[in-house]
Amino acid sequence: MKNNQEAAYMGQEFLLWLYWKSCEDGTFSLENLGLGEINISVEEVIDLVSIKGDGYSETIKSTEIMELDSVRESIRLGRLPSLAKIRIISNHLEWFFQLKASPFKMSSVKLPLTGEKDEAEMISQRLDSLTKLDLIMKALFNTFMLEREEEGFVKNIKIFLGM
Amino acid sequence: MTKLLKGTITRTIFKPDKNPKNISDIRESLERFAFKKIDPMDIRDESTGWVDAIMSFDSKNYSSLMHDRFMIFALRTDKFSFSASQIRPHLEEAEHVFKIENNLDYIAAQQRKEIKEQVIKKLKMNSIPKVTITEVAWDMESNLVHLFSQSSQVVVRFTDIFEKTFEVNLETIELYDSMKQIKGTGRIEPVFGKIWSVQ
Numbered sequence: 083m084k085n086n087q088e089a090a091y092m093g094q095e096f097l098l099w100l101y102w103k104s105c106e107d108g109t110f111s112l113e114n115l116g117l118g119e120i121n122i123s124v125e126e127v128i129d130l131v132s133i134k135g136d137g138y139s140e141t142i143k144s145t146e147i148m149e150l151d152s153v154r155e156s157i158r159l160g161r162l163p164s165l166a167k168i169r170i171i172s173n174h175l176e177w178f179f180q181l182k183a184s185p186f187k188m189s190s191v192k193l194p195l196t197g198e199k200d201e202a203e204m205i206s207q208r209l210d211s212l213t214k215l216d217l218i219m220k221a222l223f224n225t226f227m228l229e230r231e232e233e234g235f236v237k238n239i240k241i242f243l244g245m
Numbered sequence: 246m247t248k249l250l251k252g253t254i255t256r257t258i259f260k261p262d263k264n265p266k267n268i269s270d271i272r273e274s275l276e277r278f279a280f281k282k283i284d285p286m287d288i289r290d291e292s293t294g295w296v297d298a299i300m301s302f303d304s305k306n307y308s309s310l311m312h313d314r315f316m317i318f319a320l321r322t323d324k325f326s327f328s329a330s331q332i333r334p335h336l337e338e339a340e341h342v343f344k345i346e347n348n349l350d351y352i353a354a355q356q357r358k359e360i361k362e363q364v365i366k367k368l369k370m371n372s373i374p375k376v377t378i379t380e381v382a383w384d385m386e387s388n389l390v391h392l393f394s395q396s397s398q399v400v401v402r403f404t405d406i407f408e409k410t411f412e413v414n415l416e417t418i419e420l421y422d423s424m425k426q427i428k429g430t431g432r433i434e435p436v437f438g439k440i441w442s443v444q
Contacts, residue, residue: 089421091435133437160441179253186420189255189395201299205249206313209382212254212391224423236439245440 093183094133097163099226100124100181102242105148112221120172120218124148127180130161139164158243170218177215191215247299248380248393249317257400259390261413265383271316271411272307278410279304280321285369291324293402295410301378316383320392320403323374327365335364379403389418 103110104123111119124147132138138161144150147166157163164184170177175194182189193215196207229235248254265271280294281304297303297310298317310316339360340352352360380393381403392403404415424433 089419091437092421092424092433095436133441160437162437185395187257187395188420190253191255192253201250202309202312205317206315208249208254209312209315209317209384209391212256212382213384213387216258219420220423223420227424230436236436239436240440 089186090184093186094131094162094164095230096186096223096226097166097181097183098157098239099229100168100222101128101148101153101157101163101166102239105154105242110222110225112218115217115221117214117218117221118173120170122171122222123169124166125169125178126167127165128153128163128167129165130156131164132159132161134160154243158245170215172214172218175211175214177211177218179215188215188219247301247319247378249298249382254393255395257392257395258418259392259404259407259415260418261388261390261407261411261415263411263413264385264388265316265411268311268316271383272310274410274412275307275310275318276305278406280323283323283325283374285325286366290326290369291322293320293322293406295319295406296321296378298380312382314384314386316385318381320377320379320381320399320406322377322402324377325369325372325374327368332361332364332368335368336361339364381407390415 100122101124108122109119110122113119126145126147127141127143128147129141130139130153140156140161142150142153142156147153162183165180165182168179168181177191177193179191180189181187191212193208193211196204196211198204198207246252265274275295278294280296281292283289283292294304295307296319297307298319299309301319301321304321307318310318340357343352343356343360344350377399379399382391382393383389384391390407392400394400394403407413408415
């Protein structure tokens with residue numbers, strides 16, 4: 083699937099799902115993939131873009147994105163996330179990065195601190211943590227894909243948004 | 246400092262259609278397309294090639310190549326680039342001097358082209374090229390190549406030289422690739438339409 087339009091709305095849906103999940107509890111068990119329990123949160127910035135064709139877009143910056151009623155209200159009005167900053171914590175390791183819906187890519191990834199002084203070790207650990215992040219994101223995306231096929235998916239989003 | 250050691254990271258991930266045979270093969274391939282410094286007198290404005298990921302001046306030894314299951318190296322591009330406004334005063338001066346020295350009112354197009362080339366050569370000799378270094382980490386276990394950039398210019402340049410160097414074809418790996426496995430090749434309809442009226 084290399085269809086840009088399809089990827090763009092899947093990216094927006096995935097960001098919306100991440101926002102929804104992070105507002106609820108943000109904890110996922112990826113034990114079956116050997117990744118343990120992870121916690122995810124949307125933090126600092128979220129860009130919302132209208133899908134109703136009115137050209138509306140806004141950037142909300144706050145230390146408490148998940149608590150802001152204005153974010154949920156804006157989404158209720160049909161403005162979906164096009165970019166957000168995401169924090170993932172897994173076994174005391176922490177990643178912080180930007181996730182964009184179109185192109186659907188992670189960028190500016192802040193990696194967990196290695197605590198290593200040896201350069202070679204530091205490089206190995208940073209590369210390992212990058213591949214671990216890729217595995218986590220792939221697992222999260224797969225979880226989202228499976229969940230969006232479930233019957234109650236749309237109903238549950240509506241309940242979350244208060245619609 | 247190399248992004249492999251410090252700082253935030255932005256990547257594009259690729260999957261080559263072949264695995265490299267061994268480390269000496271990789272080393273030989275890198276050497277064939279190693280970075281060569283650009284000479285200001287050279288007609289080319291740009292030079293691209295492979296360097297060591299930690300010591301970006303080294304394009305011979307690649308002493309930092311192996312890191313556990315990763316092969317790391319970097320793509321270096323040196324480029325001389327002058328805007329029209331940078332060239333203009335030097336060109337106008339050179340043309341003015343040429344007219345006086347040769348007692349001319351008009352300079353022929355070919356002559357004007359040559360004067361411009363001389364002006365650009367002088368500018369190159371008095372400046373240093375813009376340097377871009379982009380790290381690459383090749384995971385030998387998963388056979389995935391991580392390019393530490395999403396710049397389209399860098400991606401195009403990298404794809405071209407990587408494919409030539411290792412005689413492989415690269416496919417970009419995306420976050421949403423697993424959709425194919427889950428949903429097959431059929432079109433996936435957005436769920437938005439079931440919640441909002443979408444234009």
